[in-house]
Structure formats: C-alpha cells, structure tokens
Amino acid sequence: MAENDTATPEAGTTQPQRPRMQVVAQYVRDLSFENVALMKGARIEGTPQMQVQVALDANKRGENLYEVITKVKVESKAGDVVVFLLELDYAGQFKVENIPDAQLHPYLLIECPRMTFPYVRRVIGDVTRDGGFPPLNLDNIDFLALYQQDLARRQAAQQAQGGNGSAQA
Template structure:
C-alpha cells in the first residue's frame, strides 16, 4: 500500500459552445411541376465531416450534407448544407481526439442538420418532407481512415 493519495483525472468531456449554418442552398428548379410528381424520387446523399483546431484550443467541426432528389422526369430538389459546431474538448486522450471530432461531434450535430434539410424540403413544397435516415458516423470515419491508407474508401455515404 502506498502513502501517496491517488490522483483522479477529471472525466473526458466534449462541450458544444455554438452551432451554426455555415453554408446553405436549396434548389427546386422545376417548381411547381416537380411538386406534382407521383413517382418516388431517387435520392443521392453525400456526407462529409471535417474538423480543424483553432489557436484558442477550441475545434470547429463541419458536417456537410448534399441531397439531390430526381425522378425520370428530371430533378426535384437539391440541398447543400454545411452545419458547423464549435467544440471544447477536455481530458480526452490524444489518440481519441480525432475520432471524437469526426464521429461524436458530427453525431451531435446531425439531428439539427437533418431538421434543416427536412424543413427546407417542406418549405419548398414537398410533402412529406425529406428526412435523412440516421447515419453511422463511426463507419464513415473508418472508411475515411481506410481511404487515407490507400484503400478504396471515401468519407462519403
């Protein structure tokens, strides 16, 4: 038994300091004809995550969602959204900083970004609104890492 008291490390923490729309675009090029289409559209969804450190020790994380919906008659709508957050990390081991920034932070931002896309499609006249299915950011991160190692994978879904 040691006479030295055991020093406990504070728990790991991720604090969201701000959330914001960095860039946003909605296009409905065939309105109002695109609103009367009965066919189920084919949807192309792109997802990208990025993070960068700042000189003040905080991190900016961006979640980019690209949604393009089209039928055989042509495009219905397109949404481009870059939704960002400002995060503070505390007591996170160095090897877990990157996965925290590219998995946990986007996981936190996603429901808010998903709602913006749904509201835009609804406000654009589409009923029901378009809701993006849940995204497995852990798998996307692993694919992105595999791509960086020269294997065929990308940070998109």
C-alpha cells in the same frame, strides 16, 4: 477504517482527468436549395429518388476549441429530371478537454457530429418542406462507420501512391 475516496492523491501521483466536451455553438454555416424542376418547368413523373452524401471536417479554432462541420448534399431525381438540390454545411463549435491526441481526431469526427445531427435533420426537413416538397427526414447516420470508411479510403490511397512494388529496408 475505510479510506476516504475523496482524499487528495499523494504528492507526485496524477489521476487521469475525465474527458469533457461542451457544445459552445452550432449554426448553419452555408445552405443552398434549388428547386430545379419548378424553375425549369419540368414534369415530375414517378417517385423521386434521393442521393445523400455526407462529409465531415474539423478545424481547431483556439485552445481546446474546435469547429466540426457536417456537410450534407442531397440530390433528388425523377428519372433523368433533377427535382431539387440541397447543400448544407452545419457547424458546431466544441470545447474538448482531456482527450489524448491520438484519440482527438476520431472523437471530433464521430462524437461531435452525433451531437449536432438532430439539428441537421431538422434543417433539411424544414428546407425541403418550405421548398414545396414533403419534408425529407434523414435516416440516422452511423458516424463511426463513416469514419472507418474514410480511414480505409485514405489508407488505400496512400498504399496506391507508395505501392509501386519497391521494397525498402
């Protein structure tokens, strides 16, 4: 007779819990849009170039509750003329359970922004369109690569601080 997979485990044994993540809330935390060229009456010649910077931040807000903020800064320039500036801090609150402490930091800064990114993209598209420009549709962001780049940058900074040539035993 086959064993029942739903049977309770024997006393003293524990089965690992499956990781769980729930989006509790998401919202625009801070938003700034400046139509610089129009305010200064500057002429826009040529196709503006966009510079997009993305940063992430995570904060604990309660037991198993975390706020993850995607910070996007967009600067549009045509030659030396700044066309517009956009800064968006978009936050999500997430209830995260059964994630080992060693994996929590990457989970918060990779998986959580993936969940909110479509809304970040929509807000930026709407704001640029409402600001008098064609909607800016951001390309997908590889949050894993972004996390790895930030980790490498931090490690290099630590080595530069402690890399004065002295060896310790």
